[in-house]
Amino acid sequence: MKTVKIVGVPEHFNLPWHLTIEEGAFEDRGIHLEWTDVPEGTGKMCQLLQDGETDLAIILTEGLVKSISQGNPSKIVQEYISSPLLWGIHVANNSERTSIATLEKDKIAISRMGSGSHLMAYLHAQDQGWNTDTLQFEIIDNLEGAVKNLSEGSGAYFMWEHFTTKPLVDKGLFKRLGDCPTPWPCFVIAATNAFLKSNGELLKHILEVINTYTIEFKQIPSIDSTLANRYRQQLEDIQDWLSRTTWGQNQMALKTLDEVQNRLISLQLIDEVKSSKVFLYSRV
Incomplete structure (x- = not known):
């Protein structure tokens, strides 16, 4: 059993991860996915990636792009939530x-x-x-x-x-x-370069599992009630949120990456547009 550390915010967006873990979907593939909630959000998760204290993170797009641009040794593996926040x-x-x-x-x-x-x-x-x-x-x-x-x-x-x-x-x-x-897809799956270097097949299995769940997530019977109960939300609010939210299963588009970088440059939050190879993990 291979242990993989993953972090994310304790919010409704991440229920698919918890369901896959609870149902043993990763363990069936020999993976112990060790989830840690990070209520402090993206800034803290960038630091955890930077310091090698986690392997993966479910993290906000703009925060990770800024952090990688400034030297965080990590990559965007794929989109997670492809709709705006x-x-x-x-x-x-x-x-x-x-x-x-x-x-x-x-x-x-x-x-x-x-x-x-x-x-x-x-x-x-x-x-x-x-x-x-x-x-x-x-x-x-x-x-x-x-x-x-x-x-x-x-x-x-x-x-x-x-x-x-x-x-x-x-x-x-x-x-x-x-x-x-947000003017772009809001959450991505990130991984450290150190993890990616030697765990390509392992990552492939993790993505296959989570993408299978997210494709079908909205069709789970009474998923709106489950979300409302677990996250202490009103049912009508969760239904509104579900109607606005789309899970992604593909790598971020180059156009989106350029849009994020150019906006951050316009705000003087990063210094230059860098190659997509700096940011995006290639599964090939």
Whole structure:
């Protein structure tokens, strides 16, 4: 039995991985897939890949592209979620702010530098026509830290996946002022170069298993109820999320990679467009 370490956020997107593990689909192929939740998100997972503390990660596209561009010895193996991520834009529930326009000069609560909440704040500000050179950030580690930060009067705003934060909005902890979708497929499967160097066949088996599950995921009987129960979501919210979400089974398109790099360059978050060979793993 070969142990493979994998990390991802503790969110509904990753239920296919948990189902495959629980049903023994990887063990049937001689693989012990050791999953670890990383509530801190993409910035933390980039560090884990960089340090060789995980073999694989289910990670946000823009965060990984930035990290690889800056030297992270990892590759994109394939897309995982091929639809955009819907980022909710939140303030404390008792805040007097009622529109996105009122946030221009405010600090932004982020999990860490290089995270999705960090990079999407830049993209959103650019979309709004704001000066991205003047953005200020407060590090809050995770969603729990964001609740504490905003509720204690920081005055910051916070961007996080719309459906994950929906229960907090419903409870009156956050007020959502709007949403900002990613302009590209949102999650990819990443692997360290060290893992890829000697585990090509092993990776092939892992991808065959997860891709079989994701192709059929929406057809699982009562999968909406299962998701709602496991992730403490309202059934109608999960149904809305499922209707928007598509799982991918193929490598990222070169056009998409160029789009991500060019956008990050426009924000001065990376220095240059690099070859696709730097970023994309070839299964051939």
